Amino acid sequence: MxxxxxxxxxxxxxxxxxxxxxxxxxxxxxGLSLWGLFQHRRMTRRALLSLTGDQLRDIGLSYEQARCEGLKPFWRE
Structure with missing residues (x-):
């Protein structure tokens, strides 16, 4: 070579x-635009806040970790 x-x-x-x-x-x-990415973050973070303790354990997160991520503004990574 x-x-x-x-x-x-x-x-x-x-x-x-x-x-x-x-x-x-x-x-x-x-393929998401910037606003599409923001919307995706907002929806997934809101969903994360609504998970039960059992569901959080299934995905390997503590309540504090989920809350910290779920409360981040949509424009932050």
């Missing part, structure tokens, strides 16, 4: 890692 190909593979691998990091930060459906 030539040096150019090695560099290209390294850059491509870094690109894939960056895309995975971005998708991990934004857990929303693809």
């Amino acid at each position: 030539s040096g150019t190909s090695d560099v290209r593979l390294t850059l491509y691998a870094q690109e894939l890692v960056r895309e995975q990091e971005i998708s991990a930060r934004v857990n929303a459906p693809k």
Whole structure:
């Protein structure tokens, strides 16, 4: 393999890692506008606040963690 190909593979691998990091930060459906993302956050955070203790245990969150995330404003990540 030539040096150019090695560099290209390294850059491509870094690109894939960056895309995975971005998708991990934004857990929303693809193709949403900014306002769509805000609406998605608002709805999911409101739903999180309505979960029971058993449901929170099922997803591995404490009441305090759910409350902290659920009370964040929709414009904050």
